[in-house]
Amino acid sequence: xxxxxxxxxxxxxxxxxxxxxxxxxxxxxxxxxxxxxxxxxxxxxxxxxxxxxxxxxxxxxxxxxxxxxxxxxxxxxxxxxxxxxxxxxxxxxxxxxxxxxxxxxxxxxxxxxxxxxxxxxxxxxxxxxxxxxxxxxxxxxxxxxxxxxxxxxxxxxxxxxxxx
Numbered sequence: 001x002x003x004x005x006x007x008x009x010x011x012x013x014x015x016x017x018x019x020x021x022x023x024x025x026x027x028x029x030x031x032x033x034x035x036x037x038x039x040x041x042x043x044x045x046x047x048x049x050x051x052x053x054x055x056x057x058x059x060x061x062x063x064x065x066x067x068x069x070x071x072x073x074x075x076x077x078x079x080x081x082x083x084x085x086x087x088x089x090x091x092x093x094x095x096x097x098x099x100x101x102x103x104x105x106x107x108x109x110x111x112x113x114x115x116x117x118x119x120x121x122x123x124x125x126x127x128x129x130x131x132x133x134x135x136x137x138x139x140x141x142x143x144x145x146x147x148x149x150x151x152x153x154x155x156x157x158x159x160x161x162x163x164x
Contacts, residue, residue: 036111
């Protein structure tokens with residue numbers, strides 16, 4: 001039921017033309033280079049800029065919801081990265097929940113989930129790049145909405161799991 005509702009909202013947004021003409025990539029600070037979150041966030045920033053270029057080259061009916069979903073995923077990934085850097089910065093202190101901060105094993109798991117989320121964003125960017133490229137033909141364009149939707153759904157699913 002949740003999937004059907006999400007699909008209905010996305011279809012509404014696409015039909016209403018809420019796709020941005022020139023997507024804006026928010027500037028964001030990076031953690032210390034020693035942080036487990038540093039490399040994934042550098043990669044995420046690069047892919048976010050690439051996706052903004054590709055989205056503006058795609059037809060509105062294809063890209064309508066993709067940028068909004070991708071932006072929400074970036075916020076979730078950056079929030080997750082902030083949790084990692086916060087846990088790294090205070091290894092002996094208590095977290096807001098009153099439990100001891102994350103162990104090295106937990107930090108590695110959190111970093112792995114961040115890398116998986118950035119990889120899902122990579123896949124979305126690659127798909128959009130294929131569809132926006134000059135070699136994209138009518139056959140590919142007809143399938144563009146489905147391919148972008150699949151890549152977007154995979155990214156959204158990945159980022160929804162980060163909160164747990």
